[in-house]
Amino acid sequence: MPAADFRELPLSVIDFASVRPGQSVGEGLADSVALAQKAEELGYARVWYAEHHNMPSIASSAPAVLMAHIAANTSTIRLGSGGVMLPNHSPIVVAEQFGTLAELHPDRIDLGLGRAPGTDQQTLRALRREPRAAENFPDDVRELQAFLGDSPSDLARTKGIVAVPGRGTRVPLYILGSS
Secondary structure (H helix, E strand, O other), X not given: OOOOOOOOOOOEEEEOOEOOXXXXXXXXXXXXXXXXXXXXXXXXXXXXXXXXXXXXXXXXXXXXXXXXXHHHOOOOOEEEEEEEEHHHOOHHHHHHHHHHHHHHOOOOEEEEEXXXXXXXXXXXXXOOOOOXXXXXXXXXXXXXXXXXXXXXXXXXXXXXXXXXXXXXXXXXXXXXXXX
């Protein structure tokens, strides 16, 4: 069997928006902008941003906000959440946030979703997350898909509630997994 040719394989970067010792959060975020700009210049396909809370060395607690800033400072590279911890958020709010990003930066936004808390138990309580919220993950994903869709069945699933922006944007969804 011939060896695979990976030269055309799209490569991505994952950025935790690191804050190094002695560095301010603002400086760490500026480094994230510079990293995305360099990745774009080098031809990378995408930069992913994780959601972590209560971690002094990681400034990516709000991926959608970070992605908005970086999208405004780049022009072609795709940006994705890697990922939004859906049990920490309402599906309609995520649809509206990523729908807004998709409208402002067409064909550049991806939405990665995870079911882990992304933090410790005490911070979990501060996020007002229900202790069993992760059990609703499959239903929350389907609801989020419906908020981003535009078919009559999508509208029925959301009981007539429309995410604006969001509806019809069909932001690509990715599910994070681990073994």
